[in-house]
Amino acid sequence: MGENVNRLDLRAFQSVQPNTRLLLLYLGRRGAMTRFTFDAMRASLSLSELQVSVCISKQNENFASYSDFGPALIGIDTFNNHAGALLSAWRIPSIGRHLAAEIAQRRVTAVIDLMPHVWSSFLVPYIRKAGARYLTIAHDAQAHPGDMTALVKGLTDRAFGQADTVIALSASVARDLQAAHRGDGLRLVTLFHPILSYRSPRLPRHRQAGQPLRLLFFGRIMPYKGLSLFVDMLEILRERGLSVEAGVFGEGDLGPEASRLAALDAEVANRWLSDGEIVSAFDRYDLVVVSHVEASQSGVIATAFGAGLPVVTTPVGGLPEQVNHNVDGLIAAELSGQALANAVERIALEKGLYDVLFAGVRKQLNDRSMQRFVSELARLARE
DSSP: OOTTGGGSOTHHHHHOOOSEEEEEEEOOOSSHHHHHHHHHHHHHTTOTTEEEEEEEETTSTTHHHHGGGGGGEEEEOOOSSTTHHHHTGGGHHHHHHHHHHHHHHHTOOEEEESSOOTTHHHHHHHHHHTTOEEEEEEOOSSOOTTOGGGGGHHHHTHHHHHOSEEEESSHHHHHHHHHHTTTSOOOEEEOOOOOOOSSOOOOOOOOOTTOOEEEEEESOBOGGGOHHHHHHHHHHHHHTTOOEEEEEEOSBOOTTHHHHHHHTTOEEEOSOOOHHHHHHHHHSOSEEEEOOSSOSOOHHHHHHHHTTOOEEEOSOTTHHHHSOBTTTEEEOSSSSHHHHHHHHHHHHHSTTHHHHHHHHHHHTTTTTOHHHHHHHHHHHHHO
């Protein structure tokens, strides 16, 4: 993960006298937010007006990569499993005091909690005592069906009421948050979901005539991700005689779709994927299909764009805000396998459309870059 960080001048972290001193906070242990946090920290090092530190869990799956950030890194012991959230809670006061001391020593003006943790709300008083403001990102307004994090959402959402500013990544989530917290005095700001880059987007290429269109379903497999819709779409496309290949990459229960995917000769990697496996998956497919039946916004779309790939998505939640229809992807006309198949069929048969979408992804990389996102966070921290 840290292959490019050591090329940056980390001496600037100690020598620059910036206007804004931020601390990026993420205490989760694995998943897309590990990449999100890493990219945010890396982007901050290129912004001369900022001095940014990052605080992450030592139990994070990629903690070793963060060592490249040198003195900018603060590691905190959290826990190794779900039970640890409760069994290790006795250590929260000492962790809070340690965090407050780091904030004071570094003269941090604002802490940005990139995703509220089950311990976040208990750490906010220590952050404030150290003299820093607290901002947090709300990735979801409501729990996703089948997502185990729903069990602790009431606890993580306590951080919203304590925050100076709550940041939504889509207007859809912002509307739901406003409805849920009406009258609570929530200061809510909407930004955008930045692109996640496991590596640089690949160079432009053209699909050869007659080449199968390779379709990728990526991410943890949960009910709201709509794997059944993805398989419906594949079966419809095959019935229409279109040449398509498919891959399903992610941890979770495949359920009845397992046998359907086998019948379609789909490539299936039903496990937790390393960064290298993620890069390989996006390298070998042409198009990412996001078949969610419910959504806030999607890290899968952000990852697809970071890999330079166009997206076909369902018209739910904040997904249409991330995809510019006919520019960098297509938005299905409705929530159905048929509508997804119609969109993919357009890309397969409409001459030049794939090339237009592929180019469109590259054109909007700066607008949705992590560097721009971190700049926006700094602006909010100063307000």
